[in-house]
Amino acid sequence: xxxxxxxxxxxxxxxxxxxxxxxxxxxxxxxxxxxxxxxxxxxxxxxxxxxxxxxxxxxxxxxxxxxxxxxxxxxxxxxxxxxxxxxxxxxxxxxxxxxxxxxxxxxxxxxxxxxxxxxxxxxxxxxxxxxxxxxxxxxxxxxxxxxxxxxxxxxxxxxxxxxxxxxxxxxxxxxxxxxxxxxxxxxxxxxxxxxxxxxxxxxxxxxxxxxxxxxxxxxxxxxxxxxxxxxxxxxxxxxxxxxxxxxxxxxxxxxxxxxxxxxxxxxxxxxxxxxxxxxxxxxxxxxxxxxxxxxxxxxxxxxxxxxxxxxxxxxxxxxxxxxxxxxxxxxxxxxxxxxx
Ligand code: ATP
Ligand code: LTN
Numbered sequence: 001x002x003x004x005x006x007x008x009x010x011x012x013x014x015x016x017x018x019x020x021x022x023x024x025x026x027x028x029x030x031x032x033x034x035x036x037x038x039x040x041x042x043x044x045x046x047x048x049x050x051x052x053x054x055x056x057x058x059x060x061x062x063x064x065x066x067x068x069x070x071x072x073x074x075x076x077x078x079x080x081x082x083x084x085x086x087x088x089x090x091x092x093x094x095x096x097x098x099x100x101x102x103x104x105x106x107x108x109x110x111x112x113x114x115x116x117x118x119x120x121x122x123x124x125x126x127x128x129x130x131x132x133x134x135x136x137x138x139x140x141x142x143x144x145x146x147x148x149x150x151x152x153x154x155x156x157x158x159x160x161x162x163x164x165x166x167x168x169x170x171x172x173x174x175x176x177x178x179x180x181x182x183x184x185x186x187x188x189x190x191x192x193x194x195x196x197x198x199x200x201x202x203x204x205x206x207x208x209x210x211x212x213x214x215x216x217x218x219x220x221x222x223x224x225x226x227x228x229x230x231x232x233x234x235x236x237x238x239x240x241x242x243x244x245x246x247x248x249x250x251x252x253x254x255x256x257x258x259x260x261x262x263x264x265x266x267x268x269x270x271x272x273x274x275x276x277x278x279x280x281x282x283x284x285x286x287x288x289x290x291x292x293x294x295x296x297x298x299x300x301x302x303x304x305x306x307x308x309x310x311x312x313x314x315x316x317x318x319x320x321x322x323x324x325x326x327x328x329x330x331x332x333x334x335x336x337x338x339x340x
Contacts, residue, residue, distance in 0.1 A: 015044040015187070016150035018051035018091065018141070021065070021072035022058070027216040027287065028195035028205035030079065031258045032156030036189055038080030040154065046086035047148055047319060048076060053091050053098065053140060057133040058126060058208075071302060073312055075218070078298035087322070089315030091144065096323040101136070101143035103334055107172050108139050108165075117161060142166035146173075146181045147323040154187040157194045158204055177333040192258040198232040201247035218291050219298060225291070226284035230277075240271035240279045249276070252283050259286045 017037060019029060040046055052069050069090060081088050091097055113119065113135055123130040133140075141162050145153055146169070153163055163186045170181040197203045199214040209215055213228050220228070234248035242253050242264045253267050256279075262270070271279045301308065332338060 012043065012045045013151040014148055014182075015040055015046045015152045015154065016049070016145050016148050016184075017154045018049040018054070018144055019072070019076070020055040021050050021052055021069040022055050023068065023207040024217040024219050025072070025075055025079075026195075026205050026207045027218065027255065027291075028156065029207065030218050030291075031192035031195055031255065032189065033154060034076065034079045034081075035192075035258075036154055036187075038082075041082060041085040044152070046081075047150070047322075048081055048086055048088050049091045049144065049319070050076065050089075051091045051141075051144065054137060057131065057137055058122070059129055070305070070308060074301040074308055075294075075298055077301055077308075077311070078294050079218075083311040083315060087315050087318045088311065089319045090312050093312065093316035094319045094323060096147050096320060096327045097140065097143050100147045100323075100327055100330060101140040103330060104143050104146070104169050104173070105136055105139045107169055107176065108136075108142075112165060112168070113138065116165070118158070138162045138165050139169070142169045145184050146170055147326055148319075149182040149326055150184050151182055152187045153184050154189075156192075156204075157188055160186060160188065173330075173333075177330075180330055180333055191254055195255060196247065196251040198228055198248075198251075201233060201251045216287060218294055220288075220291075221295075222285075222288035222292075225288040226281065229280045229284035229287070232280060234276055234280075238275050240274065240276070241268055249279075252279065256283045256286060259283075259290045 017033065019025065019033065025034065037046065037048060050069055050072050052065070055065070055069075073088070073090060076088060077083065116138055119135060119137065122134055126134075142165065145163075145166050153166075155163060163184065167183050170183045174180055174183075195205045197205050197209060197211075197214040198216070199211050205215045207215065207217075213231050216225055216228055229252070232248060232252060234252070235246050237246065237249075240249060240253070242250055253264060256267055257263060271282075328340070
């Protein structure tokens with residue numbers, strides 16, 4: 001790929017975020033991350049990526065993986081990302097991430113990576129495949145962000161520790177080689193940053209959960225959504241009230257609040273005197289209605305593979321051009337021989 005000038009608005013701040021193509025996105029991914037990405041597109045230069053290289057840290061069947069990556073790309077567009085306003089691309093299509101990742105790994109300490117809770121959780125979950133990629137995952141994530149000199153990174157709360165590490169790596173590189181990288185800030189939503197599993201509200205809702213009733217998938221139909229909420233684990237109390245020890249109800253209230261825009265006091269008075277049954281039904285209906293446009297748009301997009309290919313090819317070229325300038329500068333800083 002040739003280097004050329006990318007026309008981006010230099011007065012706007014840069015946003016980068018990524019999501020793994022590990023299955024249909026959950027309501028947690030949607031409320032904690034993707035739903036917030038669309039509205040940022042006018043105010044910022046946004047770059048959004050399907051991070052397939054990150055997903056490869058867990059063993060996958062190649063054919064399913066390829067299909068899921070395209071489906072997830074279509075889902076991002078269905079959730080409101082506009083491939084003309086933003087750069088929307090597939091991570092492995094831009095080799096600059098992996099190249100910068102190597103440079104950054106030489107500025108990252110073994111001890112820092114062993115402290116990452118996601119590494120500890122995932123290596124416990126897959127004890128037969130604690131591969132080096134799983135260990136260096138956060139360095140690649142730092143490269144994703146720093147290779148565009150992103151200012152802001154919209155994420156759910158579970159990614160806070162990884163972002164903190166990316167900041168430390170940027171500061172260390174800058175100290176060692178002179179000013180190079182923007183130190184990125186996390187952009188975490190006030191409500192919805194940590195949606196919990198419907199079956200175990202002490203755990204986060206995750207697309208790789210083995211129990212299908214634990215998470216709402218954003219392509220679930222209305223009946224499925226209502227059924228899953230009906231079965232959601234709550235407590236033996238009957239009052240819809242946000243309080244300590246009521247993890248299940250707190251989670252449902254958070255979801256309802258994100259979807260309707262109502263605050264906790266308004267929700268408590270709306271359901272005062274009504275039981276959990278009525279509340280669960282209302283949450284299910286509100287969620288299903290808010291996801292309906294995403295399902296409709298997705299059905300259209302996934303039927304048009306040529307259009308999707310055109311979008312992700314164009315996204316990859318724009319991402320490459322933009323990141324190449326920053327990678328070239330970083331390569332010079334560390335002392336690699338220039339050949340251009
Ligand atoms: P996996 O289960 O495959 O590891 P995941 O469901 O945790 O994946 P990611 O692709 O790792 O999803 O995350 C994409 C984005 O969604 C991240 O910004 C992450 O912080 C956010 N996110 C994930 N789960 C939740 C959740 N339960 N609540 C709020 N935000 C979430
Ligand atoms: N690690 C993130 C996905 C991710 C990401 C990124 C998020 C990879 N690279 C860069 C923000 C910025 C996750 O598991 N949710």
